[in-house]
Structure formats: structure tokens, C-alpha cells
Amino acid sequence: MASENIITINGTEYPFEPNETILEVAERNNIYIPTLCHIKGYTPTGACRMCVVEVKGARTLLPACATPAARNMVVETESERVVKSRKINIELLLSSGHHNCLTCEANGNCRLQDLAYRYQVETVRFPETPSKYPAETNNAMIIRDFSRCIMCGRCVQACNEVQVNRAISYGYRGAASKIVAIGDLPLNESDCVFCGECVQACPVGALIEKPRRFQARNWEESVVKTTCPYCGVGCQLDLHIKDNKIVRVTGTEEIPPNYGSLCVKGRFGYDFVNDSERLRVPLIKKDGEFREASWNDALSLVAKRLEDTKSKNGPDSISVFSSAKITNEENYLAQKFTRAVIGTNNVDHCARLCHASTVAGLALAFGSGAMTNPIADINKSEVILVTGSNTTEAHPVISSYIKRAVESGRVKLIVIDPRRIELTRFSTMWLRQTLGTDVAWANGMMHVIIKEGLYDKEYVESRTEGFDELKKMVEKYNPEYVSNITGIPAEEIIKAARLYGNAKPASIFFAMGITQHSTGTDNVKSMANLAMLCGNVGVPGGGVNPLRGQNNVQGACDLGALPNVYSGYQQVASPDAREKMEKAWGVKNLPDKPGLTVTETVEMAGKGKVKALYIIGENPLVSDPDLNHAEECLKKLEFLVVQDIFMSPTAKLADVVLPSASFAEKDGTFTNTERRSQRVRKAVDTPGEARQDWEIICDLSSRMGYPMAYNSPEAIAEEMNSVTPSYGGISYRRLEKKGLHWPCPTEDHPGTPILHVGQFTKGKGSFYALEYIPPAELPDKDYPLYLTTGRVLYHFHTGTMTMQSEGLNEMVPECFVEISPEDALDYNVKQGGMLRVKSRRGEIEARANISDKSIKGSIFIPFHFAEAAANKLTNAALDPIAKIPEFKVCAISIENI
């Protein structure tokens, strides 16, 4: 039958698939049909009429984008009639509004211009009708110039169908038509989240990145493809460079994971690279003041002080904080330096503060502590359970996958979160649990699933162990019991359990809301329990998917910037692994005792056990819990070296500050949240004398008697891959076009998008029977409210990067205290009024933001802001296994100032 599906285009016959449009068949066969409004892969709107073609027997010309190919159809794509129609169309578009290529940013990259050229439209016979609407220039990120708008609607589709932010639509009618936000408000007062998908979609110059205005013509830019330096999604982006400066950023089209989409940080948050405050020369502190120094002096001093400390107090008196922001290669070197040169396992990084419990919990349950499924699997799920992840703000591009899946009608979404996050607007069910009761609701859902026989008996039988203990444990977690603990109505627990239990496959996404608890590892194991119970691990569209928060936090873990493992999670305690590394590194007696974690290092510094600390690209004085205490501890260090791109609050405490390179200035690889290793490419030079992190580590190592001589990151990668089984086949050559999922042991291995297919990494998956344990601190008479902390869309981590961008600062200029309308009434809080927030550990002041995102009794404060650091309030109670602090729950009080 398929052989009869033949269409004739311009005299040649082509086979087509059912449901293919004329345009799709033509594009597949390299036949050019011009389009203005069409977005590949999304619903055709047929708005622009540029793609019209002549179909034999049809009364009118038909839009190729919206006309399905049919048997025996005879199509002409450039007949006289077609060309005439396109010419008139172009003339009409050119006469509507004001199209002046001379000062337009789109010049040279404008579809309208290209079409006018192709169809030789030299004069326009219609009078110009200027736009009714003035250009909108009141925000620092996007300019909307309505006089250049051709009403193609690509921006509306990009906003509503691609990113599903639903901020803009068509407004008014006829000649008055305009693309509008809610109430026709300016974008910065509307629902717009400035992802800039519309800017990238605009085929003309109607939507322009404001910082780029009058700065660069398209042909003056060179484009470097690299990986985004913000969250763990690992968006591929194109840096547009002119005169050694980034002038704009666009998403790389047509390759995973983001297919051209970005969020506001990725697209507009690059100013930090060019910022004048960047560290340019090494600094040595003398008499409490930093003085500029040569690299030679600075590194000699660091080498000497580290050697002195080592000889006096032993190698374990030194710790190294590696970084989730630097490359895989650099992380590999940082841990190699720590272990082979200093001779301690005291190396860790900020994953301790975010996903240590994931790594620990999933390793125990499955044998591997990473996202089990690729991002693209979101489209294959029937039900998605999102818990403890404010996905739209912390992982915006992944949230778009989820929102698209929900909007398509194929996927149902369950959100279990204490805040009314944006995703609740898309969810079939939103369960609102009391902070820190995650083990309880998971047990409750499993209780129902087991009781109603919804679990996958065959899977449980053949692939897992420990089911009987689990069954016994969840026995008492009946919906009423769970409801009492979690505050979730019993019937909703039952409903959610049925929704998840009946779906095949269903996936779980989680982030810090699950991990940052004193029971973080238990929480993670609970997610694993739930997924295994329903046979959802190792299947497409299923899985347990922790969303990693930093661009390279996965890579930093993978490459051994952890105190207990070498790269590829090879245990330092294992004699075989030690022997292998000793041989590879040409050293003897690598330490066998797991080292100190980030949180333990801070504690040990306070006790005088850790004397020297080398921090690479981390800012613990904003990111650590109970900051007042952390600062006291770090001040007790005898020697602190900070290697960073900015003078962060932590760097200010240092004895030596070493200026390093940002993501845009280096080559290497980052591994994203879905275990996909991707290339990072140098686009601009480092400022001043700043050097690449790997060069600094190599130089320092050489000065300490262990020469490290690599001529490029690629050379490091070769060594790194040779000792890291899961990265064995991830060569730069293979990463040229797109990334690869580890495990990828050999050069001819295709990579492993889905883990645990057929068998768990550790053999059988382990259920853990877990009892609910309350958070370490609960509200009481003195501190009557819950506090939870987290991110906002417009800032990242400790703000050292995002707070250099005007656009981002405009949207969220300062810290705020998000409080529910009910609490605001009870405490007489006014919108924008200053509040003093106190916990047992400290206090901060910030403005109130009354929002129905918060629920009565719970306050939310973002942790990005050093001047009102939420972490002065948070509780440093640690998870006993993962040593992750309980950032997500503590007790506070508020008062008006």
C-alpha cells in the first residue's frame, strides 16, 4: 500500500508517509519552499501564505505547510502563479509597518529580506502603513518593535507551544492586530519569563535582544557552540562573538537536549563573562589587604604553604573543594591533585549540598546514582510525578518538555510540592505535603498500590529484593495515618497512588525538595521504592530522575571530586581501584580512607583539624547552611586559597586568590543531568592574566614535585577516559556534533540513554523499608513558621554570575520573603514591607512578597542573595549517610520592621 503513496513535485515523483505535509515531503527531498510562519515540528498555522504552492485541480493556491500530501497529487512549487502570489505577499508585508534594513539587527539574517531578494521585489507598489504601536524598550532584555512585525505568529507559537510559557497571544483585530501579553501590558509586567524563545523564532527584526542593539551586524559575529554554564539541563548554545565579547546568545537548533530553547539565564545571563569586576591578576593578602602578585609568586606561596601544612600536620589536614562549574577534565585533575600530590581523599564539591543524598540513595537502591532516563523520555511517559522540584524556575527547559507533554494530552502530571509552583497549573493532581514528610506520602502511595494490587508483581519478583520488608513497613501507612503526618487528604493519596500505579510507564522527577533534608537519603530511596514497585526502572519513559542543579555537577561526581571515590565511582577503599590509580598516576600509597565532605571540612576547620583549604570555584560563604557558623569555621583556617572568576564573599577570606577562566574561555566537557557529556568550547580570551583552572592545577602540582604536563584539555580527557570505564568511549571526536550518555565504555559504544535495562547496575534492585522521621527542627512557640529555601528563575546559586546582568537584576533585584496571603493577614505584613526573619541560628532582613505560591504556615526565601543570606537561617542538621544539610526545613519567626 505504501508504494502507492506517491506525490509529484515539480515533475518528479516522491513517496510520502501518511500525515506528511507537502512542505515536509519537499524539505525531505531538498526542494525549497519558502516559509515565514512555520515552526518545524509544531502545528502549522498557515498564517503567512508564503509557502503556497499550485496543486493541480485545486481552485486556489494551497499552503504547503498545512496541506497533507495525498496520492497522485501534482504540485508545482515555483510556477508563475505561485511566484506572482509570493511577490504580492512580500510587497504587502513590506508595506505594512516600517522595514528599514539599514539599522535593523536582522539585516543579513532576515527571512523577509531573503525572500525579497529571492523574488526580486525591488519596489513596493503599496503605500507604507506605519505601525499603530510604539516600540517597547522598557526592559533590559527584549525589544519589541511593532513596526517590523509581520504578524506571522511564530513568537506566539514559540511561547505557547514550544516553551509553553503562554505569555503572549494575538490581540485586537484586522489592521489593529498586535501581539499582546495579558492586558497588553509591557512584557516585564506580564507573565513573560524572558526565555527569549520568541526572539529566536522571530524571522524578522521585530524582536531583538536589547543588549545587542546597534552592537553587532550578523556578519560581524563569529559563532561558537558550547554548553550553558547554569543548571544541569546542559542546553547547547551558540555564543555570538564580536571583538572578544559575547554580544548575544542563541540556542543551538536541532540538537538535544534543548533543540534551540533556552531560559532567561542562558540567553541573557552572560554579562558576567565580560564584567569589569572579573579577577584579572593573582592576589596575595598581606596585613589584611590584597596585593596584586605575579603567578610565580602566588603559586610558589600556595605550593609552599600546602607543603608546609602537609609536612607539619599530615595530608589529611588539607582539603580541596572542587567545583560543579568547572569542566570534567578539571575535576579529574583536581581530585588527582588532591589524592596523588597532597595525599588525602579530602576532596568534595557542592553536590554535597544538593544531590549527595541522591548519589548515596540511588547507588544503594540501583547501584548508580544518576538520572536513569534521558530528558527526551518525558514524551514517552504516561504519568509524570514531579516532587520537590520547582522545575519551571530551576530547570526551565526541562519544564517545557513536561508542559508540552501535558498539553499534548498524552501525559498526566502529579505535582507533590509544598508550594503552589507554576507546574501546578498544568497538573492533574497537586498534593500539598507538610515540609519534610516525603517518606510518609511515598509509603502511603505504596500502601495503596500494594493493597490494590497495582504493583508490577513480575518485575518485583524477578528484578528486586527486599519487597517483603517494604510491604510490612508500609502496612501501617494507610491513607488516614499518612494524611495525619503529611496534611494531604487521604482520598488524594489514594487517587494519586492509583494514577501513578495504573500508568505504564510512569516517571519520577525530583530535585532539592527531596534531597536537602536530614532524611534526604531516605527520601531518595523512597522514590526508588515507588518506581521499582511499579516496574518503572529500566524502561523507556520511566525512571527515577534527579534533576541536577549545576551545569557540571554530574560530571564533578563522575570524575571523582568526591571523598570516597575516584572517577567512575571506583571506591578509594578498594585495593584494586587504588592499585589501578597508583599505576596510572605513577604514585605509591594512595590514601585508602574516604576523606572529608564539604560539610565535614567546614566543621573540622572550626575544630582546627583542617588547616589549609583550596577552594576552586565555590562560594560556601553563601551556599552553606548556618552561615554564621560556617564563617567562624573558615576563619580558623591557617591557609585558604580561592580560585574563582570573581571576588566572592569566600574569596575575601582567602590568603591567596587565583583568577580563573569562565566557561566561555575554556575547552573541555560538561556532563549534564541526563549523563550526557557535551563539549565546552573556548569563545573568548580570559581577562587580564587569568588562567584556565586546569593550567593552574597543573602548574601548582608541578611546583609541588608532581609534574603535570598536558598540552590541552583533550589530552587530559584521554587520560581521564582511560581510567574511567563509564567514560572510556567519550572522545572529543565523537562529541563534535552532540553529546553522549555514559556509560559509554568503548569508542564504538553508542552510549546508554537508559540505565538498568534488563538488570540493575548492582544486580537486583533493593527496596528499603523506611520509617518516617520528622525534620530536625519543627515550628514551635518561639519560631512558629516553617521556612523553606530555593531558587528563583532569574538567579543562580550564589548570584556571582547572574547578578552581573542588568536584565536579571531588573526582574528580581533583591531578596524577598514569600508569604501566603493568610499569614500576611495574621502577621499584619504589607506587600513590599521590610521583615526581619529569625531562626535559632541567625536573622536576615528582606522585603515581603505576598504570594499565593506559599501556603499558610510556610515561608519561602531564595538563597541567592549574600546581603540577605537565607542560609544564615537554615539548619545544618545533616543526613547521616549523605551528610547533606537540611536546607529545606527549619523553624523561623517573622516581624515587621
Place this chain on the structure above:
Amino acid sequence: MPDINSGPKKEITPEMWGEVDQIIDKYKNKPGSLIPVLEECQYVCGYLPMVLQERISKGLNIPGSTVYGVVTFYSFFTMVPKGRHTIKICLGTACYVRGGKANLEVIQNQLDIDVGETTNDLRFSLDSVRCLGACGLAPVMVIDEDVHGLMTKEKTLDVLEKYK
């Protein structure tokens, strides 16, 4: 582009809000319900100001931009409250040639409002229409349900005086 924050305001009473919420509840989760909801809410409140559009947007979980787009597309929907009396001036062919346009201008000057607007005291709203089927009486003006034919500039102003 109308300035949505200027022009006369008409309060939406708690009773009206109650009815609005009932309408939203009735249509919630039904696809294609935006236009009937807007229609019924406009019937209850008299117009569709932004506060009402936002309530509908949240209630139906339809983006605010879409709601606004629909409201501004259909001439039936208005973001300006209706006055106590609605004046409709016919500008169909017969009325036009017999002075309908001049009558309209007189009213516009007298009341200081444009077509589609409402006086600040909420006394009159002004609309123009195309043929009311009373061409024999051209030019025609309709206020509320009353048809006034054979209007002149002077008569027009006199008629307005009867509506307080």
C-alpha cells in the same frame, strides 16, 4: 490601543464576584469554554475589566494573554463599562447620506466620548451600527430600546436630555 487603566470604572460587587465564580465553576475543565464564560461574565458585570479577566484566566487555567486576545478580538466584548443608557447611531447608507454622521459628531462633542466609550458619569455609552432596518426614518438613533427617527442635530441633543 485603549488605555485599560483610564476611563470610567464600575465596581464589581461581591454578589457579582459570587456569580462570576459560579460561572467559572460551571465551565471549568470544559474545552472551548472561554467565550461562553466571557459572555456570561460580561452579562453579570456589564464589562470585562482586567481584574475580571485575571479571575477568569486563573479560574479556567487559560493564559491571561489568550483571554485578553479573545476579549479584544470580538467587538461584542467590552473592557469599558456600559453606561445606564446605550446610544446606537445608525451609519448605514441611508442614515449616513441623511446626516447620521453629523448627528454622531454632535453627540461625540456633547458627551466628550468616542464610539465604544462611556461617559465618566456612566450615563451614556456610545456605539455606531450599520442599518437598523428603519431606513424610512433615516437618520435613526436608538437609545436603549427606543427608536428615534428623522433626527437632526438639534433633535438629537433634545432626545438625550430625556435619558438621565
